[in-house]
Amino acid sequence: MEIRILKPRKALNKAFLKVKPNRTEIESFKTNLSQLLYRINDSESEEFHKNLVSDFLKDTYYKQNHFINTKGRNDLVIHNTNSASGAVGVIIEAKKPTNKAEMLTKDKVNVKAFQELVLYYLRERITQKNIEIKYLIATNINEWFIFDATLFDRLFAQNKNLVKQFNDFEGGRLADTKTDFFYKQVAEPFIADIKHEIEFTYFDIRDYEKPLRNADKKDDNQLIALFKLLAPEHLLKLPFANDSNSLDKRFYGELLHIIGLTETKDGSKKLIERNKDGERNTGSFLENAIIQLDSLDKISRIENPSQFGSNLQERLFNVGLELSITWINRILFLKLLEAQLITYHKGDKSYEFLSFDKIKDYDDLNSLFFQVLARKQNERNENVKTVFSKVPYLNSSLFEPTEIEHNTLFISQLRNDITLPIYSQTVLKDSTGKKRTGNINPLEYLFDFLNAYDFTSEGSEEIQEDNKTLINASVLGLIFEKINGYKDGSFFTPGFITMYMCRETIRKAVIQKFNKTNGWNCTDIDSLYDKIEDRKEANKLINDLKICDPAVGSGHFLVSALNEMIAIKSDLKILQDRDGKRLKEYHFEVVNDELIVTDEDGELFEYNPTNKESQRIQETLFHEKQTIIENCLFGVDLNPNSVKICRLRLWIELLKNAYYKNETELETLPNIDINIKCGNSLISRFALDADLKQALKKSASKWTIDSYRLAVDTYRNAQSKEQKREMERLINEIKTNFRSEISQNDPKVKRLRALNGELFTMTNQGQLFELSKKEKSEWNAKVSKLTADTQKLESEIEEIKSNKIYENAFEWRFEFPEVLDDNGDFVGFDVVIGNPPYFIMTKNNTDNLALSHYLNNYQTIKNASSKNIFNLFIELGISISNKHSYHSMIVPEGLFETRSYADTILLFSNYGSVINITRIEGMVFDEANTGNVIFIFAKNQSDIKTQQQLFNKNQDLIVFEKVVDPIITKIDNPKNTKLSEVCQLFKGMVVGDRKNCIFETNTDNLPDKFLLGNCISKWNINKNFYTDYTKLSIIGGTKLKAKHDIFPRILIRRTGDFLCCAYLTEPALTESTLYSCWSISADIHNLFILGVLHSKVADYYIKNKLVTNPQAFPQILMTDLQSLPIPKPTIELHNSIQALVELRLSNSENCSDLENQIDKLVYQLYDLTEEEIFIIEKGEQNG
Secondary structure, three states: OEEEEEOHHHHOOHHHHOOOOEHHHHHHHHHHHHHHHHOOOOOOOHHHHHHHHHHHHHHHHHOOOOOEEEEOOEEEEEEOOOOOOOOEEEEEEEOOOOOOOOOOOOOOOOOHHHHHHHHHHHHHHHHOOOOOOOEEEEEOOOEEEEEEHHHHHHHHHOOHHHHHHHHHHHOOOOOOOOHHHHHHHHHHHHHHOOOOEEEEEEEEHHHHHHHHHOOOHHHHHHHHHHHHHOOHHHHOOOOOOOOOOOOOHHHHHHHHHHHOEEEEEEOOEEEEEEOOOOOOOOOOHHHHHHHHHHHOOOHHHOOOHHHHOOOHHHHHHHHHHHHHHHHHHHHHHHHHHHHHHHHHOOOOHHHOOOOOOOOOOHHHHHHHHHHHOOOOHHHOOHHHHOOOOOOOOOOOHHHOOOHHHHHOOOHHHOOOOOOEEOOOOOOOEOOOOOEOOOEEOHHHHHHHHHHOEEOOOOOOOOOEOOOOEEOOHHHHHHHHHHHHOOOOOOOOOOHHHHHHHHHHHHHHHHHHHHHHHHOOOOOOHHHHHHHOOOHHHHHHHHHOOOEEEOOOOOOHHHHHHHHHHHHHHHHOOOOEOOOOOEOOOEEEEEEOOEEEEEEOOOOEOOOOOOOHHHHHHHHHHHHHHHHHHHHHEEEEEOOHHHHHHHHHHHHHHHHOOOOEOOOOOEOOOOOHHHHEEEOEOOOOOOOOOOOOHHHHHHOOOOOOHHHHHHHHHHHHOOOOHHHHHHHHHHHHHHHHHHHHHHHHOOHHHHHHHHHHHHHHHHHHOOOOOOOOHHHHHHHHHHHHHHHHHHHHHHHHHHHHHHOHHHOOEOOOOOOOHHHEOOOOOEOOEEEEEEOOOOOEOOOOOOOHHHHHHHHHHOHHHHOOOOOEOHHHHHHHHHHOEEEEEEEEEEEEHHHHOOHHHHHHHHHHHHHEEEEEEEEEOOOOOOOOOOOEEEEEEEEOOOOOOOEEEEEOOOOOEEEEOOOOOHHHHHHOOOOOEEHHHHEEEEEOEEEEOHHHOOEOOOOOOOOEEEEOHHHEEOEEEOOOEEEOHHHOEEEEEOOOHHHHOOOOEEEEEOEOOOOOEEEEOOOOEEEOOEEEEEEOOOOOOHHHHHHHHOOHHHHHHHHHHHOOOOOOOOEOOHHHHHOOEEOOOOHHHHHHHHHHHHHHHHOOOOHHHHHHHHHHHHHHHOOOOHHHHHHHHHHHHHO
16 A cells, blocks of 8 residues: 655645634643643553543533543544534544554554554444544554545445455454454455555644744744644534635624614524614614615605615615615725735734724715725825825725715715614623723724724734634625525525536536537546647637626625636646746645635745735736636626625625735726626516617617627726726617617517508508598598507507516626627527525515516426426526536525426426536525525536436535446336326425424414424324414425325325335325325225335335435435336235235234235236345345
């Protein structure tokens, strides 16, 4: 075997490397580690030293949240929870320092300590079926050997021969039952034969004596990697501070308080709302803004106030919130800028500018926004030049007044003479270190609050001396997504999902683009790398990729896409600076949804403006990001706040790599706002194939599609406000021209012109001869008809023009010139990606006009029983994409599970192939009521096998390969009917706020029984709950009570790797963890079906074909259950199975005998041979 040794920092997640431990944590680590070394006593036992290791780990990291103790023969284990009943996450084998014979060395691992780890691992993994083990450690206190559990899984748990020997040993079927026998006779020879590389992390504490003993705090940086290596964030793979999935609740809670919002719970959803009347603080941003809006009567002066709500209070709140988010966005961006400037200048605090000393009121803040950041140094007023001399000019649309500010309020109009009470859980401390209380100026409060956190998310490995919590851009995105979801609950897509979806989809699109352009046949990035010769041309191709999120939210997918595209260029070795020189000494990769840049030694890149090479890397990163954001990333959202936040996130990504052009000037930020637009993605007045040729022909002397693109490009990098305004005017003129020309070519308009012409001719043309009475009558009738038809068409056209539904319509046809060809034809996007909203549209929650529009224009919901809005986004994505595009969305798991979405599945098959389905164990979104699935769809690619994958609880991706099984093939005989052909099936209901409406006891005479999946076991209904159907908030699944009232019917549990069924003989409501099934064939009895479902044949079929992941989160999907083959029985066989099932249901004794008899008849039903029966029976025993 080959041995590969990792140093501590090489073993750590690179995103975790960037997290600064605080001084308190490091001091505690030093103290406890020194104490551990001091307490070593060679004369003491192994048990004594094992306890030393346990105490060190508990006291330093694990005492509060993770139980550490022995388990069975294991020396030590760390549990994933604070209870001994929680799954084991880490296994530790501890030896005393003098026990060299049994301890590993860097050159030799096949010793007793390692063999013990193998045995303990197999007991956890195989016997206990624990899939949550993360690491295994062997230590003698001085030396530590840390193995990733995935290595043990691959080498040991996946080896059938070793597992068989282990099972035989545990079952007492080998020559000896002593563990030493297993070590010597099983483990040692097996390990000796390993041909693969064995990788582990190694360190010796004695190598760290100097920083441990030294009082010089600078030396403590040498301990950072060691501190992190043993931390739960590494050993238990827990989220860490700059993980975009981790919400800092204290920061979030206090920021809401300062804004003037509160988080409440509505059923299972957490909603962000205005504080209740009587609890509102006039000093908060929101309430201060609302008071000014109301007193100055600003709402009535808005052109279309109804877009902000149906009454004055709604409008005040929504306008106030949009203003507050605009202002807070700017301030948080400036806080990140301030932190960046201080980092660039080695901690020079003179670069601080967000303080109450410099900004004493809202007028000063307004000046900072518009007189400083939006103006070059030489154009600034004298009164701000001195105060903000070190604040750079940014030239971004973020620091120009928005339309809503022009129409309502600027921040300078807020009152300065009111205070805000300090949050009860505040992070602020007084001079004695106690929590601050009382009232405070809101601006002073905001600045002090922000100063209590560390915003320097980019930088080197160092210790946070002030013990501040890190807040980075990803976490800000999560916070704002939650604030933004105040109307219907927020769903921020976790980083591991956006990262995965972008990686899998964009890489496929890149390969597709190169193959199509060059006639290649590459299948992956490695084969593409081998083909590329021209770096410049390769960059041009990738920069031409168009990626769209049609429900962009906070922009998380676009940020992940940005990072992924840079990582792809790095993998293809085509990243180069503006002089065409490669960045070959550096590696760019996406880790934990963060772009990590390291040099050849694995050191994190840190920008130093005075270093030429550092300057080159920073400039390259900035301009790569700028190019990708401007050329490749596009987003649309109905919510204007989402659009603002998305733009902010992209600006922040650029800010991370802002560089100095000279000693004082930072590179300015482009106007990327034109790529992220506000509108209803699902509604457009004009079709994608609407003809633009006439518009282009008429305006050929003024502009072309190319000049439209040029205008957009010039807008992004406008050199002055005047140039930007000129480009805005030109772009609007072009779009207006398009609108009017397309309208002129509308069939209704053409028909109206024809009718008007005909009417004019008839009424204005003189008659040569006098008309007869009959002819006059006919003429009058024709004129009347033409007049009526004209008026009707005019009315219809006017109705379309004035239709409220088109107020927020988004015109995909011409809003993004980047996806139009030179003839003006819509080409479409290469990638459509995102997390669309999910809710079932009804007349109660969706505007009737909009619902009618969707029903008339979207095929996926026309006939669907469940009109879930996510289907519209799937259909839209296919419409707005090009012929060879890739699509990925995270949607409710029911998409591939129920017949409700059959039209969407049909749409997929008509336009291409779903090439990947990735299910996710557990709930992705805390407040959601459904599990989720990710799909990847390839347009115009047919007959591609769908890859099935699963993210388990550890966020590990498991791939499933389905092996051809001759027994399964036989059962799948096309002559057999499907279960859905002889039975009706439905999935139970999804109920919101289940805890408050479903009860274990019937104390209030509740009229309806309610069954969950855990209410049944095989053959039996063990318990039921009680509820009142009329008071349930049913948000999904089968709602109709009439269906739930059907009995008798078979109940089938959705989870499990076998069919667990029971027979229901009275009406009962069922939850979505249960399927219901009953016969619709006169020749087939329910009990015959129940017998087949409970047979070993059905179990074998389910385990070997239908269950996605039998070891992690096994579940049986509705579509798979519906396809279960049921052969047509003879009358005799049918009646025999029915009779035996009847006996089994009424009999609690001799159960196994009756079940065996049923199995024998079902074997007969499927015409199985003795050999096939033997395989099924054997599989049953092993299972």
